[in-house]
Amino acid sequence: xxxxxxxxxxxxxxxxxxxxxxxxxxxxxxxxxxxxxxxxxxxxxxxxxxxxxxxxxxxxxxxxxxxxxxxxxxxxxxxxxxxxxxxxxxxxxxxxxxxxxxxxxxxxxxxxxxxxxxxxxxxxxxxxxxxxxxxxxxxxxxxxxxxxxxxxxxxxxxxxxxxxxxxxxxxxxxxxxxxxxxxxxxxxxxxxxxxxxxxxxxxxxxxxxxxxxxxxxxxxxxxxxxxxxxxxxxxxxxxxxxxxxxxxxxxxxxxxxxxxxxxxxxxxxxxxxxxxxxxxxxxxxxxxxxxxxxxxxxxxxxxxxxxxxxxxxxxxxxxxxxxxxxxxxxxxxxxxxxxxxxxxxxxxxxxxxxxxxxxxxxxxxxxxxxxxxxxxxxxxxxxxxxxxxxxxxxxxxxxxxxxxxxxxxxxxxxxxxxxxxxxxxxxxxxxxxxxxxxxxxxxxxxxx
Amino acid sequence: xxxxxxxxxxxxxxxxxxxxxxxxxxxxxxxxxxxxxxxxxxxxxxxxxxxxxxxxxxxxxxxxxxxxxxxxxxxxxxxxxxxxxxxxxxxxxxxxxxxxxxxxxxxxxxxxxxxxxxxxxxxxxxxxxxxxxxxxxxxxxxxxxxxxxxxxxxxxxxxxxxxxxxxxxxxxxxxxxxxxxxxxxxxxxxxxxxxxxxxxxxxxxxxxxxxxxxxxxxxxxxxxxxxxxxxxxxxxxxxxxxxxxxxxxxxxxxxxxxxxxxxxxxxxxxxxxxxxxxxxxxxxxxxxxxxxxxxxxxxxxxxxxxxxxxxxxxxxxxxxxxxxxxxxxxxxxxxxxxxxxxxxxxxxxxxxxxxxxxxxxxxxxxxxxxxxxxxxxxxxxxxxxxxxxxxxxxxxxxxxxxxxxxxxxxxxxxxxxxx
Numbered sequence: 080x081x082x083x084x085x086x087x088x089x090x091x092x093x094x095x096x097x098x099x100x101x102x103x104x105x106x107x108x109x110x111x112x113x114x115x116x117x118x119x120x121x122x123x124x125x126x127x128x129x130x131x132x133x134x135x136x137x138x139x140x141x142x143x144x145x146x147x148x149x150x151x152x153x154x155x156x157x158x159x160x161x162x163x164x165x166x167x168x169x170x171x172x173x174x175x176x177x178x179x180x181x182x183x184x185x186x187x188x189x190x191x192x193x194x195x196x197x198x199x200x201x202x203x204x205x206x207x208x209x210x211x212x213x214x215x216x217x218x219x220x221x222x223x224x225x226x227x228x229x230x231x232x233x234x235x236x237x238x239x240x241x242x243x244x245x246x247x248x249x250x251x252x253x254x255x256x257x258x259x260x261x262x263x264x265x266x267x268x269x270x271x272x273x274x275x276x277x278x279x280x281x282x283x284x285x286x287x288x289x290x291x292x293x294x295x296x297x298x299x300x301x302x303x304x305x306x307x308x309x310x311x312x313x314x315x316x317x318x319x320x321x322x323x324x325x326x327x328x329x330x331x332x333x334x335x336x337x338x339x340x341x342x343x344x345x346x347x348x349x350x351x352x353x354x355x356x357x358x359x360x361x362x363x364x365x366x367x368x369x370x371x372x373x374x375x376x377x378x379x380x381x382x383x384x385x386x387x388x389x390x391x392x393x394x395x396x397x398x399x400x401x402x403x404x405x406x407x408x409x410x411x412x413x414x415x416x417x418x419x420x421x422x423x424x425x426x427x428x429x430x431x432x433x434x435x436x437x438x439x440x441x442x443x444x445x446x447x448x449x450x451x452x453x454x455x456x457x458x459x460x461x462x463x464x465x466x467x468x469x470x471x472x473x474x475x476x477x478x479x480x481x482x483x484x485x486x487x488x489x490x491x492x493x494x495x496x497x498x499x500x501x502x503x504x505x506x507x508x509x510x511x512x513x514x515x516x517x518x519x520x521x522x523x524x525x526x527x
Numbered sequence: 528x529x530x531x532x533x534x535x536x537x538x539x540x541x542x543x544x545x546x547x548x549x550x551x552x553x554x555x556x557x558x559x560x561x562x563x564x565x566x567x568x569x570x571x572x573x574x575x576x577x578x579x580x581x582x583x584x585x586x587x588x589x590x591x592x593x594x595x596x597x598x599x600x601x602x603x604x605x606x607x608x609x610x611x612x613x614x615x616x617x618x619x620x621x622x623x624x625x626x627x628x629x630x631x632x633x634x635x636x637x638x639x640x641x642x643x644x645x646x647x648x649x650x651x652x653x654x655x656x657x658x659x660x661x662x663x664x665x666x667x668x669x670x671x672x673x674x675x676x677x678x679x680x681x682x683x684x685x686x687x688x689x690x691x692x693x694x695x696x697x698x699x700x701x702x703x704x705x706x707x708x709x710x711x712x713x714x715x716x717x718x719x720x721x722x723x724x725x726x727x728x729x730x731x732x733x734x735x736x737x738x739x740x741x742x743x744x745x746x747x748x749x750x751x752x753x754x755x756x757x758x759x760x761x762x763x764x765x766x767x768x769x770x771x772x773x774x775x776x777x778x779x780x781x782x783x784x785x786x787x788x789x790x791x792x793x794x795x796x797x798x799x800x801x802x803x804x805x806x807x808x809x810x811x812x813x814x815x816x817x818x819x820x821x822x823x824x825x826x827x828x829x830x831x832x833x834x835x836x837x838x839x840x841x842x843x844x845x846x847x848x849x850x851x852x853x854x855x856x857x858x859x860x861x862x863x864x865x866x867x868x869x870x871x872x873x874x875x876x877x878x879x880x881x882x883x884x885x886x887x888x889x890x891x892x893x894x895x896x897x898x899x900x901x902x903x904x905x906x907x908x909x910x911x912x913x914x915x916x917x918x919x920x921x922x923x924x925x926x927x928x929x930x931x932x933x934x935x936x937x938x939x940x941x942x943x944x945x946x
Contacts, residue, residue: 115608116848117605134564137566158555159638161561161563188605209767446894451892525890
């Protein structure tokens, strides 16, 4: 596949791997009904990683530069001296492909454009709606991974996604609602664009009438989508083993300890077919697998790359991921889910004298060393005497990892998940977050 | 090749443009004060934009050839009509002013900077460095179009970052970073600032819930304004009814403060001779003494608004279409902060990207907050940026720029704080 590959892998270093990728993508943005920003592209390149005294890395777009890049990476690997643990493995040989029913590249641009048009058609005449954007996206990455340990993995990964945003204005107030969905799958995954339009518009209109949320410490009920971002921020980052090794996770040294209520079970699983965080092999050739992080409240494991698992003497969980061929893989989540339990939604509201029911995720951020995190809901409702009352907006929650997980005192029986892009050290990778409705106690910051 | 492709496109399209980037970037990463990796990345990329009968097509690639041009033309064929599509006309600045001097940085200089960066950590007790990076890049950008526009520039960027953890009864954290367009970052100072923040944040106490005076340090100002304030000054937001400021030009919207977007500012992080469509850099007054003066435009929004571009077209990379983006977004005011005693001092905000970019409402956990010199364990600050800037805003003298926002510390008199 690459000229000089064998020669590149034979240099005298502890370890060498090469990732080659060809990527084709389509993005269509329908702004206020006009599909005017259509962007297609084809890019290619490779990255070489050499482990010697330290990690050396070089990437370029032109495959003809492979041997030159190997030389640069090899020299770069002499730029320091650190004892990097890296246990040898036998490199796998495999060929994998995302199951795709309808290849996005075979679908005409006109058909993809129609998707945004249909979403626009259901929002354009809604009262108070002032603007909308709908974005269709697909990508296909053909990858080839090879290592000095004999790994040769050919892969083909297809993703599709659709994003919608609707803006509404009333009495000087301006709000927006958004919807998103995506999968590691073909064009067949995207259905019913009208539902995106309706969903985003309904949210924007509800927010127009919502009051500012109260501030203080309250009982909160989170919907499954918000539970997803909650566990991603409150637990997921703190179990990334690079944080543990760097002494920047509050969960260091707590394996086997009870860190959450016994209703809490959380796992990371890149093997779920179709999921946004799906992969067959991680970006250093390790087979993907499900990893139990918290089981019945007990901290069970961390997420690892080859380096972190070698350093800590643990099994590698296959969570080394890179944004693309031009990045070094680091420890990342894939799909991080909280397991449903038995409670109905009204049981979760029961007994709450005054609290907040929060839905949808606007994302979050965590300081894993301090153990404090923040995440924001798209919308919310007050809970008064066990009943849902008025709508509230712009609600952020914050909490301490070791406290808030213990205070989970109800987990619903339903399940839903969301797609997202998680940022860490300047790299963004597709992930899935999800779970059930849960009840806990958190600091709520409303803008009111 | 750019000339050949443009020549072909001048026959096939009404207008065409090529945006080209050749860049080399180097990143040295340290973990726990040791160099962990050394990374070199070279990128060559092109974005081809064509307009045919008011329909736009865009194709990006690493290899510019006539096939790429044909693809862009084909995409334009499928696209939908928008009468305001258009490309920049001839540049106003002379060609010789377009090229900035090229700054070269060697590997040894980078390694020395990385050593300087982590060295202060050894001087603090119960403290260690986590991730550190020293990175630099050189890019050559060319924008050329069928109107005869040809603009070239070289850009150098240097950055140093360090994260730290101090361990007392509990752990506290800090980080600091500096970015510059010159080779003038004192890496030791960056490292020391990160160490000081974590060290000063040890043994934190609680803070009362209630409304109080808050002073945002420049990094916190940047976190907040980047996500809540700046988007409303985009003509695209205004034209699509997405800006709270849309119909308020000439009105007093804020307390006595000034906001200027100035791509010509000497020493600014976003200073450039021309924007990503090749339009000359400009200084645009947005707010003067609290009165709204105008908005930021790229070529498309200028066509739509019947005005001229303010030189504010930005692209995330060669693979992205241009859109309105701020350059050096400079915030200043004459009312000075007198006494920080009793105010909650906030160095940074956690999760500012989750704030509402439309309404200006925010609710964020603070990072490294202090009250009367004592660290605060946990505090959410919340409010509405447009309301908070209406009265009693005061300014420090410690002007710093993070991303596009350039500002001193800002005091806001009445902010909701949840402890």
